[in-house]
Amino acid sequence: MSSDGDHPRPWETQRRGMMLLVSSPAGAGKTSLSRRLVADHGDLMLSISCTTRAPRPGEEEGREYFFIDRDTFKARIDAGEFLEWAEVNGNLYGTPKAPVMAALEGGHDVLFDIDWQGAAQVQAKAPDDSVKVFILPPSWSDLARRLHARAQDSEEVITKRLILGREEITHWAEYDYVIVNKNFDRAYADLGHIYRAERMKPGRNPWLPDFVKGLGEEE
Numbered sequence: 001m002s003s004d005g006d007h008p009r010p011w012e013t014q015r016r017g018m019m020l021l022v023s024s025p026a027g028a029g030k031t032s033l034s035r036r037l038v039a040d041h042g043d044l045m046l047s048i049s050c051t052t053r054a055p056r057p058g059e060e061e062g063r064e065y066f067f068i069d070r071d072t073f074k075a076r077i078d079a080g081e082f083l084e085w086a087e088v089n090g091n092l093y094g095t096p097k098a099p100v101m102a103a104l105e106g107g108h109d110v111l112f113d114i115d116w117q118g119a120a121q122v123q124a125k126a127p128d129d130s131v132k133v134f135i136l137p138p139s140w141s142d143l144a145r146r147l148h149a150r151a152q153d154s155e156e157v158i159t160k161r162l163i164l165g166r167e168e169i170t171h172w173a174e175y176d177y178v179i180v181n182k183n184f185d186r187a188y189a190d191l192g193h194i195y196r197a198e199r200m201k202p203g204r205n206p207w208l209p210d211f212v213k214g215l216g217e218e219e
Contacts, residue, residue: 014207017104019126020044020111020195021119024135025165027146029181033135033191034113041195044109047100050076053091056153066096084114084121089160093118104129109199116171131198133191134175138182 020037024030038046050066052073061067068076073092077085083101085094095112103110112122116134123130137143143165147158172178177194181187202208 014205015107015199016204016206017043017106017108017110017129018198018204019047019100019104019122019130020109020198021114021122021130021132022111022135022191023114023116023119023132023168023171023175024181025137025143025168026161027143027150027165028135028137029146029184029187030135031113032184033181033188034111036188037191037195038111040192041109043107044111044195045103047095047110047112047114049093049095049114050082051091051093053089083125084118086115086117086121088115088117089157089164095122109195116168116174120174128203131177131194132175133177133179133194134172135187136169136172136178136180138180 022030022034034046038044048062048064048066050068050073052068052070053065055061055064055067059065070092073085073094076082076094081097082094083097085092087093093115095114095118100110112119114122119130119132123132137146144158144162147153147161153161179187179190198204
């Protein structure tokens with residue numbers, strides 16, 4: 001609230017939210033970076049996707065994903081309920097449309113931990129609301145080491161993720177920003193700077209024209 005009694009300042013009530021689309025090959029750090037950014041910014045919420053894959057150890061329904069079966073997922077595709085969807089490693093992933101659109105209209109930002117296919121779909125549907133950030137590992141050996149250190153997947157799955165990662169990194173130039181995650185704290189600082197700068201763009205602050213007009217009319 002402002003110092004003018006109970007009247008909020010225009011930038012507290014009239015802002016248009018944005019979608020921050022963060023992608024990387026598995027193991028490059030996008031999930032850790034994304035969740036810390038959400039934890040540190042009250043106006044930023046994490047988009048929770050639906051998936052047909054089984055939960056990993058420690059994952060919870062509605063926190064990491066909404067876990068649904070393949071038939072239910074396909075029915076929701078047919079009903080047009082997804083903002084984007086894709087098949088990755090034999091599993092379907094999709095973003096429910098309704099909560100994201102409600103958040104943007106309410107002035108809240110939504111962060112997507114998303115692959116390049118999904119990011120491209122979202123940007124195509126809402127280019128003015130989308131900001132794309134790609135996270136790269138400092139080296140391929142470092143990426144492989146991180147995947148093995150997580151101890152969440154079998155050797156076969158890790159091999160598939162590394163093969164898929166080779167394809168994913170070829171799409172880096174399609175993004176608005178690229179961060180090399182050599183040092184987590186530095187990469188996080190870079191991601192935070194991008195997020196805060198994008199919030200300041202005139203198109204996301206429809207209160208600005210009237211605000212500036214008022215400044216010009218002041219004596």
